[in-house]
Amino acid sequence: MPIKWVLHWQPNAGTTVNSQILNEVSQCVESVKGVKEGRWKATLTFYRPNLRDQTLQGEFPRDFLGISLLEQPNKYYFIIRGQRIVLEADSSILAIMEKLQSYKSRVALNFEGVQYQLGDFQLKVGKVVPNNSESLRGIVMEVEYLPISSIEKSRQIMEEFIDVWREAVSKKSLPGQFMHIEPNFAEYGLADHYTSQHTAVQYATVLAQLIATVHPSQQVRN
Numbered sequence: 215m216p217i218k219w220v221l222h223w224q225p226n227a228g229t230t231v232n233s234q235i236l237n238e239v240s241q242c243v244e245s246v247k248g249v250k251e252g253r254w255k256a257t258l259t260f261y262r263p264n265l266r267d268q269t270l271q272g273e274f275p276r277d278f279l280g281i282s283l284l285e286q287p288n289k290y291y292f293i294i295r296g297q298r299i300v301l302e303a304d305s306s307i308l309a310i311m312e313k314l315q316s317y318k319s320r321v322a323l324n325f326e327g328v329q330y331q332l333g334d335f336q337l338k339v340g341k342v343v344p345n346n347s348e349s350l351r352g353i354v355m356e357v358e359y360l361p362i363s364s365i366e367k368s369r370q371i372m373e374e375f376i377d378v379w380r381e382a383v384s385k386k387s388l389p390g391q392f393m394h395i396e397p398n399f400a401e402y403g404l405a406d407h408y409t410s411q412h413t414a415v416q417y418a419t420v421l422a423q424l425i426a427t428v429h430p431s432q433q434v435r436n
Contacts, residue, residue, distance in 0.1 A: 217359050223390055223393075231351075236327075257345070258323050261279070277294060281418070286410045326340045336358040340355075
């Protein structure tokens with residue numbers, strides 16, 4: 215599977231994300247000859263245990279996340295960041311969870327936008343919004359380098375691409391920049407060969423950064 219980096223928009227101090235920034239970023243992609251290829255979407259859900267005995271709450275993970283990815287429609291991914299666990303399951307697990315009622319969806323966030331082709335790169339630029347809402351919570355960009363699936367072998371070319379991209383965005387004089395925070399994949403038991411589990415972990419990491427940006431007083435564990 216091709217390597218991907220998931221970046222988030224880090225607003226300057228005292229500023230917030232807005233739809234105008236998203237529009238300007240999209241225009242940047244088109245200005246560097248990015249070709250639109252359609253829409254994309256990923257959904258990340260916070261789960262909480264459905265307990266009869268609330269005194270057991272502390273025995274269950276607080277940051278239990280599930281994520282669906284467009285490129286893997288028959289799979290579903292679970293991440294427990296505090297314990298560095300990522301699991302891939304068949305998408306039918308959602309029907310099982312619904313039937314068992316052991317966990318309930320607390321809140322769902324959609325990552326959605328436009329997909330572009332740019333040579334050997336594929337870019338996805340989109341907004342982060344709660345399910346059934348248009349309240350903008352953040353902006354993300356997914357950069358995929360199609361020829362390589364090794365994290366280490368692709369690192370230099372990915373860094374060079376991001377430098378060029380940041381320079382293009384800087385010409386817009388927007389109040390912020392895209393940030394890439396790479397998780398320690400080895401802590402999750404993931405190897406150098408890239409998989410969709412790596413993508414799921416990156417989205418969970420990005421979400422933690424977005425929460426820290428919106429609520430700076432909350433301590434976020436990396």
